[in-house]
Amino acid sequence: MRADGRAPDQLRDVRITRGWLDHAEGSVLVEFGRTRVLCAASFTEGVPRWKKGSGEGWVTAEYAMLPRATNDRSSRESVKGKIGGRTHEISRLIGRSLRAVVDVSALGENTIVLDCDVLQADGGTRTAAITGAYVALADAVAWGARHGHVTGGKQVLTDSVAAVSVGIIDGTPMLDLPYVEDVRAETDMNVVTTGAGAFVEVQGTAEHAPFDRAELDALLDLAVGGTAELTRLQLEALARDLDR
Amino acid sequence: MRADGRAPDQLRDVRITRGWLDHAEGSVLVEFGRTRVLCAASFTEGVPRWKKGSGEGWVTAEYAMLPRATNDRSSRESVKGKIGGRTHEISRLIGRSLRAVVDVSALGENTIVLDCDVLQADGGTRTAAITGAYVALADAVAWGARHGHVTGGKQVLTDSVAAVSVGIIDGTPMLDLPYVEDVRAETDMNVVTTGAGAFVEVQGTAEHAPFDRAELDALLDLAVGGTAELTRLQLEALARDLDR
Amino acid sequence: MRADGRAPDQLRDVRITRGWLDHAEGSVLVEFGRTRVLCAASFTEGVPRWKKGSGEGWVTAEYAMLPRATNDRSSRESVKGKIGGRTHEISRLIGRSLRAVVDVSALGENTIVLDCDVLQADGGTRTAAITGAYVALADAVAWGARHGHVTGGKQVLTDSVAAVSVGIIDGTPMLDLPYVEDVRAETDMNVVTTGAGAFVEVQGTAEHAPFDRAELDALLDLAVGGTAELTRLQLEALARDLDR
Amino acid sequence: MRADGRAPDQLRDVRITRGWLDHAEGSVLVEFGRTRVLCAASFTEGVPRWKKGSGEGWVTAEYAMLPRATNDRSSRESVKGKIGGRTHEISRLIGRSLRAVVDVSALGENTIVLDCDVLQADGGTRTAAITGAYVALADAVAWGARHGHVTGGKQVLTDSVAAVSVGIIDGTPMLDLPYVEDVRAETDMNVVTTGAGAFVEVQGTAEHAPFDRAELDALLDLAVGGTAELTRLQLEALARDLDR
């Protein structure tokens, strides 16, 4: 039994609130338990210079954490004047994960930037961010189509994408770790899959002890179950009306 | 009649939600219409080096805006590697305004940092930030007292503080400007007052035309009415139970 | 009686020396007592990118302080690699104040940058900077007209602009505060007016105690008297021959 | 058959030259084909502030690339004034990988910094860096023991660590990708294992197409074979005399 009463293969309460912002072309407040990430998708015509004339669009992401998202206040990266390695790493992960399901030629020369700002952190912020960002992205793509910016007639999104963290705690593989579990995990893995269940990213790290093939397999099984459930929640959220 | 149907001397709908974050010692989501600012107060023992041994505490603030708080996405200051002048100016204003009602010797050698992050901007973000930050500050001071960090027996907060924007539009002084009014204002003023109605900050700027003494007086009257109402809402919010 | 023997409503000795630099299109060494600011106006053809094709010009300002302008040496912002909040705030104030009397369409697509470098600081550096910068600006505009860069036939400068600090010390409102008075002021206000006496900026701050309407009114009266006298000194300076 | 004539499960020529630098406590020039990374281990007494008094040591890494390591010259990060996301990400990966085989309490309050500078890049720079850095680390630990800085009597290194890249190209899983293969890979994975064959890091990325469990398994098999061979080469290198 886990501290919060969940079964090892159970997700925390996941909530996906679309249209949380008035200005953004797509926006989602995603909650995995107490982890709360605001994902805003900004659709703009045109692409970065190195993409100009390619006929292809671009999707990228920026992840950040508010200073008091965490238990102790951390300094602002804007005040420090530089972005930390962790921030860089997660921003790149989110961008890659989303691009795995985007047909950039169907998008045309348009750019969608996903801003994922962690309002409150309780473990799994990067996986919540990917899961929420996909929904915001879908809304922004729909906005682009509705407003005549996406005109190719092809599907921009080839599939959906969702992510979850898994880890081994006291020898037991567990799904969707909150902070108190995360710090105790011997091995920690973030898994990103498509709606169809294929892998987009697998990032496993031995935090306290190297892991063997059997443990890796158990973690992957657990993760695939989790992202399947998240995929269902994403579709459910996208099926709801967004009256704005 | 204003675009949103308000009378010239009427505030937008103001909502003050305490305890919006789980980790912070004080936290408030403050809304002035569509403007939405998250204010987190972090209480820590100890003071900056230049205050050590003084017996006095320190209260400071940092203001920032999420990239997609605005209609068009703006670049992150952390990515640009430097903080803009506007951000600096507003952070300093919030800090000064709050310190005006803090007895630093009663606070003892403790520091309270107020993080005011604009989640959505529709004019008046700095005045909403000050108004919300005061409530978060009050909760953090209470937390400090409850946890035995504030022991002087004196009141740390000598009064409350609230702020509102006023401006002259087509010759008419108006209270609490949303973005569409703000850009059209000939003169724009931000006024910070104490609960007792005294001035803490008065910042008037001729945006399109210099203003005379009569206009200045009319704006001040309007502002004082507005902050009195905000003071009432702050007290109301602080009177509610915060079950955490 | 004040420490330097002045009456409460008396300015310090103000000196405005035009043409202090050989290269700049306009330049002024302005002195308010021991406060000494070098204001250089640089006239260049063309405007920033966001103004291109607008037919309008641009006027902006940068304020800075030499490391040993003050009693204790301060670090160079270039060495620290970032500009402080105070510097940002004052640069923006000077730029806004000057633009209030500039008809940018009469200026045409030209840019005038005002560099205000404090060589020695003894209180009131921002107000001295604005007062001196106006004179340097006037010389740069005249230079632009003489050299055929300003051709619209309209007046570029719609009025003059001057600034002064006022404050309440031991209950008495006083004009043009030197450093020793500034640090003791309960309330500190910087007022910028046009030559015609209208307000451009009013920035009042409760340093040690909130202020009431009567105090505010007394400070405004004092300031308006001070800027009127500064306006006279600016005109006198501009009336002198500048033999270069 | 691959462009360079290798079998799919064959490493490039790997050379590990110890003692390439005269000053460093451990140093290795490691070559995976044309990829050439200089790994320098610097042993210093003392630990970062947040580790002081813990009785534990610290091992960290910094990765960088010379401007002309690549086919086209890239700008220096020192000139740009900031470190890119890729650099950050790889530095963190190297540090984590090495720490997985370090008993920090056996190291005592000493710090070892691994500088991995890519002199020439032809794919697999991060895996070459980890493989070479382990050898440099082993030499630095031995230096620390020889000079009486490591005195606990316990083994500092609990195992060895090596890394290799694998990828799927035209449907075939391949080991140790040079640049020309890397850019064509549908899926790209970096795997770090201990000498005992357990996983330390598994980072798989769908570059052009999501991958399924069977592909993941094939890649892991291939990688484990590769790191086993690299482990053998590391031991061989460490068995040679280092006459300095």
Added chain:
Amino acid sequence: MRADGRAPDQLRDVRITRGWLDHAEGSVLVEFGRTRVLCAASFTEGVPRWKKGSGEGWVTAEYAMLPRATNDRSSRESVKGKIGGRTHEISRLIGRSLRAVVDVSALGENTIVLDCDVLQADGGTRTAAITGAYVALADAVAWGARHGHVTGGKQVLTDSVAAVSVGIIDGTPMLDLPYVEDVRAETDMNVVTTGAGAFVEVQGTAEHAPFDRAELDALLDLAVGGTAELTRLQLEALARDLDR
């Protein structure tokens, strides 16, 4: 005959005004013709960390140029967020030159920082800065002695130091080049000597054509004559009363 009517071995009008600032322990406005540099010497007790406990003092310098010191406005290094190579190079040269005549053990654990800010540039700013900075340094050392901070009883300054530029223009070696000559010089040399006539720095650069030994010798002769005259002017300035 030179454009300004000087003989090839003649200095420009040199003016050394001591006590130009009220706050600094030593200050000089030095003018070499139209080149105008403000040198401020700040005396503080204590030394940088790496000198603590050495019993020795430290003397260092920072050189900078106001944006409109030159014919065209240059961007502020504080705004750019970094210091250029030329600024760095000259700051280091000034510091080294002054330290050549300072007995750091006689100074005791005190620091003197020389800020050399170019108010107007017309060639030879670094040599004017060194020449003026020496005089400001002498005043700061005297201040330190008068205020009991320098107590060793030994002479802190072992000699004086002065600097001048020389160059070959159309085949003729010339002393103290203004900007119009500087840009045309085939070879450009900055020479720093002690009052006793020994060399502290010799920096010769072939701007347009390599130079031979005879040319080098002629330039050195010229420079030594120039610095001897500057030494005389420094002594004269220091002999004057400084009534503050």
Added chain:
Amino acid sequence: MRADGRAPDQLRDVRITRGWLDHAEGSVLVEFGRTRVLCAASFTEGVPRWKKGSGEGWVTAEYAMLPRATNDRSSRESVKGKIGGRTHEISRLIGRSLRAVVDVSALGENTIVLDCDVLQADGGTRTAAITGAYVALADAVAWGARHGHVTGGKQVLTDSVAAVSVGIIDGTPMLDLPYVEDVRAETDMNVVTTGAGAFVEVQGTAEHAPFDRAELDALLDLAVGGTAELTRLQLEALARDLDR
């Protein structure tokens, strides 16, 4: 007799290895004893903006040191976020020295960047860098001619350039100082000459005691002998086949 057994006028063992990198248009690993510098010349079509349309090319250099090139590890400038004064100064020196023998109009609108990265430092890194960079530059110019980018028919290189350090140690002038001699030198000079023996740069610094004309003359004699020998070694290296 010197510590390493050399005569006062003898160079260390100098090795110039061309083609050390596979990607660069010219590359040299140059060794002066234990000092080891990797010089990479990158030839690109086009010039910086301020040179566009001039018909002239541009040659520039960047110098840097690996963190563990030195006896104690130094921090990376990329991590610190700024380039130090020494790095700036040496980069500028290398660039100027090379440009002294380049006919930029013969080069056409092409740019050659010389990256000089110190892999190991034992004194004289800047002079080794210049000496090696010239050879890399010559190879890059030849590459440009072979590939049809340099078409003017004129010689791009008007001469060769080499550099050496000299210093006075215990009263004796010595050639090519390793670190142990460098720190003890009373006077330190870096001399850059053309193959024809004319001076390009002469930079003499009194490290511990000012120097007189006789000492300066002795140092120059010694340096000229050293660079003549280096010129011979450069020609020898360039005469060898570079089979790539």
